[in-house]
Amino acid sequence: MSAPTHSVDMSVDIAGVRLPSPMMTASGCAANGRELNRFIDITTLGAFVTKSVKLDPVSGRGTPRMAETPSGMLNSIGLQGPGVSAFVEKDLAWLHSIGARVVVSIAGNTASEFARVARAIVRSRYADAVAAIEVNISCPNVANRGLVFACDPAGAHKVLTLVREEVPRGLPMLAKLSPDVTDIVGIAEVVLKAGAHGLTMINTTLGVAIDTDRLRPHLAAATGGLSGPAIRPMAVRAIWQVAGAMREGRIRTVPIVGVGGVRHGTDALELVAAGATAIQVGTAAFNDPSAPHRVGVELEQLVADRGFGRLADVVGIAHERFTA
Amino acid sequence: MTRTIAAREGAGVVQVEAEVIGNVAAGGYRHLTLVTPGLAELARPGQFVALSVGDGTSSMLLRRSFSIHKVSPAGTYGGTTEIVVAAHGEGTRILTALEPGENVGVIGPLGRGFPLPSQPVPCILVGGGYGSAPLFWLAEQLRERGCAVEIVLGAASADRLFGVVEARRVGDGVTVTTDDGSVGTRGWVSDVVPELIERSGAAVVYGCGPMGMLSSLSAIADEHGIVAQVAVEEAMACGVGICMTCVMPVRDESGTTSMVRSCLDGPVFRGDRVRWEAFDDGYCRVPEDTVGAPKAVR
Ligand SMILES: Cc1cc2nc3c(=O)[nH]c(=O)nc-3n(C[C@H](O)[C@H](O)[C@H](O)COP(=O)(O)OP(=O)(O)OC[C@H]3O[C@@H](n4cnc5c(N)ncnc54)[C@H](O)[C@@H]3O)c2cc1C
Ligand SMILES: Cc1cc2nc3c(=O)[nH]c(=O)nc-3n(C[C@H](O)[C@H](O)[C@H](O)COP(=O)(O)O)c2cc1C
Ligand code: FES
Numbered sequence: 280m281s282a283p284t285h286s287v288d289m290s291v292d293i294a295g296v297r298l299p300s301p302m303m304t305a306s307g308c309a310a311n312g313r314e315l316n317r318f319i320d321i322t323t324l325g326a327f328v329t330k331s332v333k334l335d336p337v338s339g340r341g342t343p344r345m346a347e348t349p350s351g352m353l354n355s356i357g358l359q360g361p362g363v364s365a366f367v368e369k370d371l372a373w374l375h376s377i378g379a380r381v382v383v384s385i386a387g388n389t390a391s392e393f394a395r396v397a398r399a400i401v402r403s404r405y406a407d408a409v410a411a412i413e414v415n416i417s418c419p420n421v422a423n424r425g426l427v428f429a430c431d432p433a434g435a436h437k438v439l440t441l442v443r444e445e446v447p448r449g450l451p452m453l454a455k456l457s458p459d460v461t462d463i464v465g466i467a468e469v470v471l472k473a474g475a476h477g478l479t480m481i482n483t484t485l486g487v488a489i490d491t492d493r494l495r496p497h498l499a500a501a502t503g504g505l506s507g508p509a510i511r512p513m514a515v516r517a518i519w520q521v522a523g524a525m526r527e528g529r530i531r532t533v534p535i536v537g538v539g540g541v542r543h544g545t546d547a548l549e550l551v552a553a554g555a556t557a558i559q560v561g562t563a564a565f566n567d568p569s570a571p572h573r574v575g576v577e578l579e580q581l582v583a584d585r586g587f588g589r590l591a592d593v594v595g596i597a598h599e600r601f602t603a
Numbered sequence: 604m605t606r607t608i609a610a611r612e613g614a615g616v617v618q619v620e621a622e623v624i625g626n627v628a629a630g631g632y633r634h635l636t637l638v639t640p641g642l643a644e645l646a647r648p649g650q651f652v653a654l655s656v657g658d659g660t661s662s663m664l665l666r667r668s669f670s671i672h673k674v675s676p677a678g679t680y681g682g683t684t685e686i687v688v689a690a691h692g693e694g695t696r697i698l699t700a701l702e703p704g705e706n707v708g709v710i711g712p713l714g715r716g717f718p719l720p721s722q723p724v725p726c727i728l729v730g731g732g733y734g735s736a737p738l739f740w741l742a743e744q745l746r747e748r749g750c751a752v753e754i755v756l757g758a759a760s761a762d763r764l765f766g767v768v769e770a771r772r773v774g775d776g777v778t779v780t781t782d783d784g785s786v787g788t789r790g791w792v793s794d795v796v797p798e799l800i801e802r803s804g805a806a807v808v809y810g811c812g813p814m815g816m817l818s819s820l821s822a823i824a825d826e827h828g829i830v831a832q833v834a835v836e837e838a839m840a841c842g843v844g845i846c847m848t849c850v851m852p853v854r855d856e857s858g859t860t861s862m863v864r865s866c867l868d869g870p871v872f873r874g875d876r877v878r879w880e881a882f883d884d885g886y887c888r889v890p891e892d893t894v895g896a897p898k899a900v901r
Contacts, residue, residue: 337895
């Protein structure tokens with residue numbers, strides 16, 4: 280890859296927090312840093328996004344937990360993780376020690392569990408490594424018999440309200456939305472009213488693969504989340520709709536972190552032009568662990584090629600150039 | 604042309620666009636030789652490599668994992684890595700059709716290899732199908748340490764055997780079994796291993812092959828009071844430890860079971876540590892006593 284013809288300001292502002300690069304990992308697609316750091320220096324990313332962490336240890340689902348699909352995959356990991364105390368002492372401590380900017384993704388079975396996880400993070404001695412809290416409301420609400428918070432406006436509102444009480448001023452709280460809703464703008468409105476400082480879009484979308492030899496579901500959990508380039512148009516659509524609503528003043532304007540099917544610089548540019556301020560790379564890292572870094576280099580070149588000096592000038596530009 | 608993508612100092616792993624310099628038939632399999640600078644020096648028997656399918660635009664996103672058959676640090680082409688590939692599905696069909704001169708993305712060496720005994724004890728190496736691929740290199744290292752090495756190769760039929768000639772070169776004794784009796788003893792490797800353990804006084808059984816075979820090898824080793832070291836094959840999306848798809852229920856020293864990543868903590872596990880009873884008909888459930896297992900809902 281040749282150096283860009285002129286230098287581009289790639290820094291981004293996430294609700295008051297300045298990041299030198301728009302590139303992030305996607306939650307659950309980079310473990311908690313050590314493994315990916317063998318391939319790229321994760322401190323050079325805008326931020327490292329952790330696997331969603333819950334209060335207690337979680338074993339996750341049985342296997343198979345994975346099925347490859349055209350330009351994508353289904354996963355049913357089931358938020359496997361060590362629980363927040365072990366996460367803080369082992370993973371956050373390590374990320375802090377190498378100087379990474381960290382977006383901690385949090386999850387819970389109930390709204391108050393989310394809040395307890397957030398509290399453990401922001402009160403930990405490594406809290407100064409935390410650049411933002413990303414609230415993964417795409418997991419099912421145990422109290423509500425498995426309805427996903429992000430598909431339930433009242434549940435989503437409660438989670439964001441309780442987490443916000445724990446998050447100190449100046450630390451952005453991002454709500455990560457699911458595309459599996461009828462009206463994503465409506466859900467965005469709810470979480471923004473509850474105090475979210477930014478939105479991450481999108482999480483995986485539910486799918487099933489059938490093993491055609493055994494004629495039964497391929498995944499042990501039957502359903503799984505679809506990710507990868509196959510879902511990119513859904514991500515672009517979600518960002519387009521929500522950014523559009525912000526531009527029309529229907530909802531408050533906040534930064535959007537775009538995620539879904541980004542594999543190359545052009546994919547990232549699509550999400551940025553639709554309205555994303557920053558970009559997360561998920562499934563593509565399974566193919567190419569250097570992708571979270573590589574895509575940033577490619578994006579910078581593309582922005583330069585199009586004559587822009589700042590990435591920020593391209594954010595949402597497709598709305599201005601759409602005159603239908 | 605071979606190109607290194609990522610090789611961070613001290614990381615113990617490299618990511619290269621490797622040139623294919625050999626692709627020859629080996630029974631029912633293809634034996635591929637890849638130019639992988641920096642990989643050979645790091646690799647140990649039992650470790651594996653993860654290959655990408657097609658270029659960066661392929662609709663097949665996930666890497667395919669293969670045991671390292673052999674490495675050569677200083678061939679004419681620089682370091683090379685050899686693997687043995689069975690055409691199983693679409694991805695392996697594409698990989699087995701690679702022509703010399705073409706490129707393929709390779710990451711490795713990955714995972715933990717076979718632990719070697721500290722004493723020169725007799726060992727039995729058991730390979731099922733292409734699972735024998737990493738065993739000959741292991742046999743050489745064991746023999747260098749003074750271990751007597753018995754090799755058992757088993758497969759469904761003669762064309763699914765790999766490395767019988769090589770086994771004769773590196774093993775003190777070789778036993779072949781096929782399910783259909785087309786060569787060697789008719790039956791499974793597990794039919795011949797108990798007697799071999801008794802006759803050779805083996806202290807360790809090394810195994811690589813299908814899960815069912817590894818499970819019975821572990822049971823046989825237990826019955827004889829010896830250790831089995833088995834290289835497992837779980838579906839892997841990344842091979843490098845970032846996706847959590849390749850987990851299995853494994854006990855640690857204190858007896859606590861967790862769902863551990865077979866790409867990072869394996870692929871080689873002590874047979875008695877794996878919760879074989881959790882595997883059933885292609886699914887593996889989470890044993891109830893696993894750390895963080897879902898509580899039974901009443
Ligand atoms: C550590 C390890 C070592 C291996 N060594 C060898 C070897 O030396 N030679 C060889 O021929 N094969 C080996 N395999 C199996 C090989 O990885 C699979 O046959 C191959 O991934 C199948 O890909 P496919 O596209 O043909 O099949 P598909 O079924 O289309 O693959 C779809 C997805 O499932 C995964 N997958 C499917 N089957 C397996 C499997 N059995 N194991 C792991 N992942 C699977 C694929 O990687 C891919 O991501 C090994 C697997 C592992 C985990
Ligand atoms: C294996 C896997 C695990 C994931 N785990 C999480 C998670 O723990 N929390 C979360 O918010 N999203 C999780 N995701 C969703 C991703 O962060 C991302 O939103 C989604 O995969 C779409 O992006 P992609 O197409 O770039 O992968 C996971 C995705 C995959 C593939
Ligand atoms: S294959 Fe991705 S974590 Fe093991």
